[in-house]
């Protein structure tokens with residue numbers, strides 16, 4: 001299958017996750033088109049799409065939300081997988097385990113990172129949350145203070161085995177009888 005991998009990244013970690021996913025999909029025999037999402041581009045010719053965004057203030061970046069909104073009809077017609085990159089992934093985190101558990105619980109009770117009506121319209125076949133990178137210069141002074149008080153650690157927190165496993169599962173699903 002020809003798979004479009006689109007990403008929105010403010011500081012590079014979502015781009016690195018998207019590149020890794022593209023590499024794994026290629027290794028599994030899929031063709032890939034990897035591209036940053038912007039406010040005007042449309043979905044290129046493809047059989048399936050994998051879209052991801054950095055999470056800011058609990059939401060996908062505006063260029064990613066705009067892309068999904070603009071291309072909702074075309075995305076709904078194809079197998080679609082979504083991923084978010086934030087401080088708290090499903091397996092890895094910038095925080096100590098007990099804080100990470102609380103944050104994951106809070107997140108599960110919050111509004112989704114994409115508007116619920118939009119998610120329902122595009123009906124992704126799967127979603128995943130990865131942990132990304134955080135550096136002091138990404139935050140204002142108050143953000144740095146809160147981060148320290150919560151026991152946060154700067155650096156890259158992506159679990160690459162987790163990314164590889166998810167990408168391999170997506171690759172296999174797309175090869176399945178219904179194409180995922």
Ligand SMILES: Cc1cc2nc3c(=O)[nH]c(=O)nc-3n(C[C@H](O)[C@H](O)[C@H](O)COP(=O)(O)O)c2cc1C
Nearest residue numbers: 009010011012013014054056057058086087132133
């Ligand atoms: C302004 C700002 C707001 C953020 N808001 C959140 C948030 O609400 N939840 C979260 O888990 N991480 C949040 N983060 C952390 C980023 O999601 C994380 O650093 C991610 O790796 C960024 O991806 P990128 O490097 O592709 O931009 C925020 C970061 C910034 C700079």
